[in-house]
Amino acid sequence: MAGGISIHGVDVARGVAAEGMRVELYALMPERRLLAAGELGANGQLDHPSVRGEGIAKGPHEVLFHVGDWLRAVGYAGEQTRFLDIVPFRFVVSDLDRHLHLPFKFTPYGVSLFLGV
Secondary structure, eight states: OBSOEEEEEEETTTTEEOTTOEEEEEEOSSSOEEEEEEEOOTTSBOOSGGGGTTTOOSEEEEEEEEHHHHHHHTTOOGGGGTSOOEEEEEEEEOOTTBOEEEEEEEETTEEEEOOBO
16 A cells, blocks of 8 residues: 555453544644544444545644543553553654555553554
């Protein structure tokens, strides 16, 4: 897949896709603007035209993962829902022909974000 940004969330504590987690994708230059927002699907991915490159430009971007709300919604309780809230991930798009896959793997106590393949 050429160009675009795909966002993928997985709860590694339970071994399930983060279906229903709210995410937002922003371009940060020349000013902050919302490119995409929605909930991750049953496969844990955001289905949005930005996956195919629509609206993506070179420069800094940010994804916000609303993990705290998701943990509460799926039945985590107590301490497991009070540590993480909204997790930001900033990155730079430097090549519009390269597809950027952003896997977000998490538990109630920590996250892993990276450039996937």
